[in-house]
Amino acid sequence: MESVSNEQAxxxxxxxxxxxxxxxDVRVETIPVPQIGPGEVLVKIHTCGICGTDLKKIHTGSHSAPRVFGHEMAGTIAAVGEGVQGFAVGDRVMAYHHIPCGECFYCRKHTFAQCETYKKVGCTAGFEPAGGGFAEYIRVMDWIVRRGLVKIPEEVSFEQAAFIEPTNTCYKAIDMLKLQQDDTVLVIGQGPIGILLAALAHRTGATVLTSDLYPERHDVAAKFGLNKPLNARQDIVAETKDATAGRGADVALLAVGGNALIQVAMDAIRPGGRVMLFAATQHGKAPFDPAAVCMDEKTLMGSYSASVAIQDEVSKLVLEGPRKGFDLTQLISHRFSLEDAVAAIELASHPQPDSMKIVIQPGL
Structure with a gap:
């Protein structure tokens, strides 16, 4: 195979x-390794998780083709561009694919996901930048290298580190809620993101109720200390009220993308309670009782994507996790080679009772 080189690798x-x-339409193909420029690095991917937003883009055609998706990624630096400081070939890293400018109106308001620079993807395997983690190598652009590249200690697995970005998105939502220890939180949906949300809520000292259709998922949730499962085939509004002296939960987190469940979540919270939408990433209409917002003083809110303001806290939490009872690799149910990426995407698109986080590992 013909090779190219820069000054370091x-x-x-x-x-x-x-x-x-x-x-x-996703196809495993041979494409050029992306070229890096000044301030950039090339990362050889070890692990990349499949995220629901990747699937949405693949199935809806919301983004132009061709692209290489995948953004929950960790690997090893294979080359560094001129002027890069603090990183070297051989460093084990994870890369965020979005980093805000830090100066615009939205950044000043800490609404980073609305920053125009944040909306620009800064990692690519070629073509239009789209993360690129479903490939052997990614190019990490300069503003990501400066503020969104995280070193992984030798004792921490790439699989654990690949959870830094999704954990950030969940931590952001929990942080927004400012939970109290006497709060009761209902988390609807116990896929990997639902369990992450519930586990982070549990760490605040709040009482956490988890709802899902499948006992297999409750079994995984139990590994994170989540021991108050609700059967989603039953009346979870009634079950939630039974668990809260008839009041309803203080907070309901909706971790599945189903607009009909917004009303369920609103019904399950007490007067003055809050519903956090986490998975409602597609436009549509979702009727709910406006009097519940006005007279019952219920709040409907949302959280989307990651926050640069909590990067250090999240990195510490995830990287120290395996030795402090927060081993996120327990969420991984399936590992696929890059050659089998289409099968991986198919399974992730049609989750089964025993399927949780699905990862692609080019080295398999």
Whole structure:
């Protein structure tokens, strides 16, 4: 295979990648390894999780083709560009794919996901930047290197580190809620994100009720100390009120994308309670009782994507997690090679009772 080199490393000229070619059309192909410029690094991917937002883009055609998706990623620096400071070839890292400018109106208001720079993806395997983690190598652009590249200690696995970005998104939502120890929180949905939300809520000292259709998922949740499962096939509003002296939960977190469940969540909280939408990432209409917001003083709120303000806290939490009872690799149910990426995406798109976080590992 022909190789190209920069001043610090030699890397292949081509690589394998799962390329999005159109709606529901992903193909494993050979493409060029992306070239890096000044201030940038090239990362060889070890692990990349499949996120629900990746699936939404693949299935709805919301983004132009071709692209390489995947953003929950960790790997090893294979090359560094001129002027890069603090990182070297061989460093184990994870990369955020969004980092805000830090100066605009939205950054000053700490609404980082609305910053125009944040909306620009800063990692790519080639083509239009889209994360690129479903490939052997990614190019990490300069503003991400400066503020969104995190070193992984030798004793921490790439799999654990790949959870830093999704943990940040969940931590952000929990942080916004400012939970109290006497709060009761209902988390609707116990996929990997639902369990992450519930586990982080549990760490605040709040009482956490978890709702899901599948006992297999409650079994995984129990590994994180979540021991108050509700059967989603039953009346979870009634069950929540039974658990709260008839009042309803202080907070309901909606971790599945179903607009009909917004009303369920609103019904399950007490007067003055809050509903946090976490998975409602597609536009549509969702009727709910406006009098519940006005007269019952219930609050409907949302949280989207990660926050640069909590990066250090989240990195510490995840990287210290395995030795402090927060081993997120327990959420991984399936590991696929890059050659089997299409099968991985298919399973993630049609989750089964025993499927949780699905990861792609090019080295398999």
């Amino acid at each position: 030699t890397v292949p000229a081509t690589m394998r990648a799962a390329v999005y070619r159109g709606v529901n």
